[in-house]
Amino acid sequence: MLRSFLTVGGWTMLSRVLGLVRDQLLAAFMGAGPLQDAYQVAFRLPNMFRRLFGEGAFNAAFVPQFSAILTTEGPDTARRFAREALGVLVFWLLALTALGEVFMPAIVSVIAPGFGLHGGGERHDLAVSLSRITFPYLVLICAAALVSGVLNGMGRFSAAAAAYATFNVVGIAAILWLAPFTATVAHAAAWGITASGVVQLGLLLVAARRAGMELALPRPRLTPQIRTLMRRMVPGLVGSGISQINLVVDTIIATLLPTGSVSLMYFADRVNQLPLGVLGAAAGTTLLPELTRHVAAGDTRAAHETQSRALEYALILTLPATLALIVLARPIMATLFGHGAFSARDAALSAQSLQAYAIGLPAFVLVKVLSPGFFARGDTATPVRVGIATLVLNFALNLSLYRPLAHVGPPLASSLAACANAAALGWLLRRRAALALSPGCAGRLARMIAASFVMTAMLALAQMTPLGHVADWTTLPRVIGMAALVCLGTAVYGAALQALGVADSRAIMRRLATRLNRR
Structure with missing residues (x-):
């Protein structure tokens, strides 16, 4: 397990480092203003789907079921199940994308209500234009998430983790070389998002074929196995993706703040996501298949030891990262983003948001480690109930804090809600004797x-x-x-x-x- 953890963590670290380079270019060219705000809102929608499906609900539902079918019924049956899942997934995502393109003005009004109130609607119109470019990315990345789940279920973590690094490689190339041919740098970056989805999906399909699991796109059919997958996946969208929903709530509230607040919070969150993405995603990705095997075999002791080790592996780096981000927030933001159009004042204000996000970093990682304890046992309902309560708490905290604390309020609300989420999940697992720390x-x-x-x-x-x-x-x-x-x-x-x-x-x-x- 440690080897898989380090493999996924290593590739994720490379992806995050490349992501920082991409964000540095965005900050240098656009600063923290209306153009940046509009782009970040356009990026929020497909990025939320990427995290939900690539690192959350779909992975939590598909991987255990695929692994079980592969173990009990063999690769042919597992391949047929994966193809059926791909057909259904792509079909309804294409329909969702078509609706999104038509009703994008209304969608932007919901997730960024402040854009229509400040700046004469300029940010709203720009966000609509950019969102229509980025929205098809959700079809590509969700299909890529399924193929990644296939590879992870087969114990092949490297290819899936490496493919996600191409998102930032393509994004960097688009900002540097496509910008002269588009209306703004934001438009070039938006096209880079969608293009990266094509590249990621293509690379993963090649890796799956080499692993002996070639996937095709059949006619969508609701077979019994697909119905089971959907029953497990739908509630998990809320349960495992609650942290992403909380970030969307943060964005909604941030659009009501002065221009530039969305950008300040975005860059702070990107730094916070470096340890969270590396440690949390690596722990959750590698823990779920192994924990599922132990639970399926009825080996309670091994399941407890596996989850206990995952908790230690995650926290041994998360704890110092949290305190370092709080202490060094200002020099970190100034060093990473204090260039070009991103001023020293922008860096100082964004550092305040980073400190607020960092408070909840251990809790965000713990949620990634604790959630598989439910998913491996086929329980997606409990995380949903906890997630709904957390979402309500986060919204209440946002409303209480965003006016007195401005750009610090939403990040702090998200951190406090994450702490409550992790505490509730841990308590419930302990109560059910599904979590026991090793000696x-x-x-x-x-x-x-x-x-x-x-x-x-x-x-x-x-x-x-x-x-x-x-x-x-x-x-x-x-x-x-x-x-x-x-x-x-x-x-x-x-x-x-x-x-x-x-x-x-x-x-x-x-x-x-x-x-x-x-x-």
Whole structure:
């Protein structure tokens, strides 16, 4: 499991790094203004579907069912099921896309009500135009999610994880080379989104064929297996995707704030998504198939140990990342995005949003780790109930905080709601005896927290030195100073883990040496 976790995490990390490069270009060319706001809203819809289906409800419903069919009935039956699922999925998504293209003005009015109230409707019209370009991406990426589920169900995680990196590669190319031929940089970036869906789906279909699971697009039929899949998937759309729905609520509220607030929150969320996407997605993707096998075999002890290990693997990096993002928010935003049209003031304001998002980072990751505990047992109803309660809480918190805290209010509301979500899921799993920490896990988690605070104290001390003014330096010294702070934090955290007995550096080096020699 650790090898699969690191494989998915490694490819996801590459994708996130490329994503940061893409976002840096967006910030440099468009800054934090009406053009950026309109583009981010246009990107929100297909991106929500990508996260829901690529990392959420569809994966949670399809992978266990496909894995079970593959194990019990063989590859031919599993291939037929995958093809049937692809046919139904593409059919209704094409219908949804057609409706979306026709009624896009109304959709934008719902998800961005503030655009029609401020700026004379300019942002609204621009968001409609851009959304019509990006909306077909949801068909392509959802089909790609199915093919990824097939590969994950077969234990082939690398190809699926690597394909998603092409989203940012194509996006970067579109911004740099397509922009001169379109009305604005935003239009070029929007076309890049849809083009990346074509590339991702094509690469995944090739990988599936090489794995002996060639997929075709049959006539859609509601077979008994497809009905079972739909019953499991529909409630899971709310349960596993509640964090994405909360982010959409944040966007709706943000459009009611002054122009540029949507952009400030977007760039903060992108930095927060780096550890969340790498650790949360890797944990959820690799945990679900293995946990499903243990549950299907009736091996309760192995299921408990698997989920306990996943929790440790995720939190050993999430905890220090959370505190580092809070302490270093301003230099991070200035270093990554403080160029071109994105001003120093924009970076400082966006850093405040980042701190609010980072508070909920451990909770967001825990939701990714805890949700498979329900999905592996065929229970998608419980996460739905918890998710609905969380959504109501998030909306109430947003309404309470967005006026006094402006661009900090929606991120803070989302973080607090995520904490409630994770706490409820954990409590319910424990109550059902579906979650039990392995011996020594609680002690290791406590020592991880202690090591994280040691690192935080050292970074706080570093802020009192010249490194504390990194955000005010010019570009190259700023990058060097930020790299020094990251290296300092990493070294202190690693040393603290070693001193507290959480990690043995010599054992890790021996394992790495063995792996390299074997290769």
